[in-house]
Amino acid sequence: MLEDMRMRVMQHTPRQIKAPGLPEAGVLIAITSQPQPEIILTLRSQRLSTHSGEVAFPGGRRDPGDVDLCFTALREAHEEIGLLPELVDVVGPMDSLVSRFGIKVTPYVGVVPDQFEIIPNASEIEEVFRVPVEFFLTDPREMTHRIDYEGRSWYVPSYRFNGFKIWGLTALMLVELMNTGFDAGIALHTPYDGHNKN
Secondary structure (H helix, E strand, C coil): CHHHHHHHHHHCCCCCCCCCCCCEEEEEEEEECCCCCEEEEEEECCCCCCCCCCEECCEEECCCCCCCHHHHHHHHHHHHHCCCHHHCEEEEECCCEECCCCCEEEEEEEEECCCCCCCCCCCCEEEEEEEEHHHHHCCCCCEEEEEEECCEEEEEEEEEECCEEECHHHHHHHHHHHHHHHCCCECCCCCCCCCCEC
């Protein structure tokens, strides 16, 4: 499963957003290396000024000293959950997106060990949890949000896993990874009717 994903992501040409002047951020889609891989997600602290109390990938804004956005994603993952950069086998970037706060966000897919010490940064992260890739492949959405963006409509799923609500930009990135890396065929540009795939 992971070898196929790795090849597909490496062959993928990410969509680039031409938005000069926007602040940039990098996030890490960390997938554990095991027969039943899982994706690592965080619940952001209620005390944060943006995306407080929301589920997100480890990541954050690019610092002036960051050599690129991949470096940003790895640095932030280390700061937020204690994941050492040398433990991450970076596969490649996915499509960039612009958040509702006007930040250009680029996700990087990385394979990480099944077991490593997770040290949540209490000032930023309330909880770190894992969701099996299989969960998203079955697309068990709770609801669908229509988002009009870049002149077209996006029908973005909202998931609920063990009480965590996974929606918005995070859900959109997850679906794009499922489609690109795992050939899930989850439709994003047609209204959801309960069983539609691309």
